[in-house]
Amino acid sequence: MQKTYLVEILSRLSSKQMRELGDFIKSPFFNKNESTEKLFEYLRNLHPEFRQEKIKKELVFSKLFFPAEYNDSFMRMIIFKLTELTEDFLAYSEMSKTLAAKELYVAQSLLDLGLDKSAKKTITHTEKKLNQIKLHDSRYYERKFELEKLKDIIYSRSYIATTVKDKPDKSLLAESDNLTYFYLIMVLQRYRYLLNKSFTVDTEFELDFLPYIMSFLEKEGKPYLQNKVLSLAYRQVKLLLDTSNEVLMYELKKELCNDATPIEKFDRRDGLTILANICIEKVYSGKKEFYKMMFEMNRYIVERNLYNRVQGGYFDKDVFTNIVIIALGQNEIKWVEEFIETNYTKLPPDIRENERNYCYCKICEKKGDYKAAKEYISKVAYTDVHMKVNARITRTTIEYELGNIEEVLNELENFRKYTQNDKLLSKSNRKICGNFIKFVNKLCKARYSFKVNLQALKEEITTCEMVNHRRWLLEKTDELIQRKSI
Structure with missing residues (x-):
């Protein structure tokens, strides 16, 4: 057993x-x-x-x-x-x-028994209960829809058209209105998930119906956006479709990091994850100011326990890594050490030590203790697509700092083969990693050759559209410029 x-x-x-x-x-x-x-x-x-x-x-x-x-x-x-x-x-x-589940089953059973008056009392009581809820999410509208279906059963059983007063009114639209709210929230949250996936893995989904939904909400469906849950989902999808809208990024960050914003815990976390992924893309493109936004969001995620994908689940590994890397970028070494020791046991058991070793490697690297960093990274296994990239880059930078150029070149060659062959790697990640490999190769060559134009290399790194470890690459280029000017 x-x-x-x-x-x-x-x-x-x-x-x-x-x-x-x-x-x-x-x-x-x-x-x-x-x-x-x-x-x-x-x-x-x-x-x-x-x-x-x-x-x-x-x-x-x-x-x-x-x-x-x-x-x-x-x-x-x-x-x-x-x-x-x-x-x-x-x-x-x-x-x-589950919200109103028992009451719905009771009302349906009473109707099945032909006790319409008792069912109506249960429905009325449940409606009052639902109307007291401030969070109008997809489940809320699903329950409202189910109640309206039951009310329609009672209406159809008792309706007799005798005078003009018996003419059906707009209350009959409530069932379809609630269904529309439910559908819009659910489908936008799903599209949000699918669009966000492209940041991490090579995916291209045919979202044929999305343009019609966005157009509807921008025009005749605009009143639906008065609902906060629906409005947030709509704006997050809008941002994913056009990540250049930085005003919208700050607007969403302000709302998602505000405890008063009436949304479910998972919805808040998913929204912050989307913003974090877009921030990472911005940083890769050279916009350093987004480090601060990421750190503030990560701190909020930790303080509010928004770190797991499902209720009661483990700390999400990618969120854990991201929190460590961003905080180190802000020189929050002590905070990172406390964060790791407090939270690493919340990671899935099978990857717990691997993640801890990687994070301590990054701390040692930040402190300039490259021998200790190398010892930690040697214990790290390539468990998934993110670790395959992160660990390879880290091995490369550590060997470079230790002056082991032959090892660096070997790492770069293996890394190059990996980026070419892994079909799961997203196009943007492949591009970011490819540029990193190219520039480190040039740095290695420049260490032993005066023919390399270091100022031109620095300009190339600075203006490169997207590259991993841009700050580190520029620091190493400046070191070579200073060394060769002596």
């Missing part, structure tokens, strides 16, 4: 959830099997570690059912039953905390 799906689920539950699951299993409505309850109580005492030697099937059976002889089929059956109950509990818990 060591590696079963059941143990995997139970190990992720909190102590409070385990108590609630215990109550759920003890309820005769949900469970009438005493053996299943016994198994849960045994496992509950081992939560959350579930030490392997304590959960072997044979041992558990002997603890629970001694002196009976071990029966594997029976043991598998109660494990299966407990797994089913645990899944039922998760579904029940999710429904209990």
Whole structure:
């Protein structure tokens, strides 16, 4: 039972959830099997570690059912039953905390029983409850839509056209209006995700319907933008379609970093991620002022615990790396060290040490301790497309600082082959890395040749549209200019 799906689920539950699951299993409505309850109580005492030697099937059976002889089929059956109950509990818990879910099911059941008046009371009560909510996101409009559907059932059952007073009014539009809000929020958030993907991997999606949606919201659909959630999603998509709009960048940053802005946690995080990706592109193009914006956003992300992609998930690795690199760029070494030690255990276990080694390598590099940096980077594995790029660049800069030019040239050749062959690498990343490789090659050549025009090289680096480590490249060029002028 060591590696079963059941143990995997139970190990992720909190102590409070385990108590609630215990109550759920003890309820005769949900469970009438005493053996299943016994198994849960045994496992509950081992939560959350579930030490392997304590959960072997044979041992558990002997603890629970001694002196009976071990029966594997029976043991598998109660494990299966407990797994089913645990899944039922998760579904029940999710429904209990989902906005108006219970009330909608009750109203629908009352209508199915023909109790229209009681259903109407439930609907009215639920509407009042929803109207008190300030956050009008996609789920809010989905619930409003579902309520209007139920109201329409009651209306259609009781409607009799007798006089002009019985003429249908605009209230019948509420169902479609709520559906429109729901759709616009959901589809723009999805388009936002797809457009943002192109910053990290080589993707080109055919978003055929997007121009029509944007045109609609800019014209006759403009009143829909009074909704803050929809307005933010629309403006983020607009920015992704035209990243040159820096006024819009600062406008969005101000709203997303304001706790008073009524949006869900995940929506705030996704918006800040988009701004961070665009900021990185701006920095690569030579606009240093966007380092400050990134650092301020990253600090906000850490302080507000916006670092995981899904609720209850691990600290996002790419966000973690970005926070470290940007803060070091602002010379916040002490803050970075405290950040790493406080948060690295929140990373996924399988990449935790790898990420920590990479980040400490960057700290040592910032401090000028290149031997220690080399030791750290030697422990870093190329786990994903981002680390394949970041670690290769870091290895190159460390070897250059140590004066190991032959190693630098080897790293550059391997890096060049990687950028040519990895189909996942985005076009912009391929361009940024290619320029870095080109300029480091020229720096290596310039160390041993007076024929290289260093002023021209400096100008080329400065005016290059996009390049990784521009600041470092310019610093190394200035060092060579100073050395050769002596």
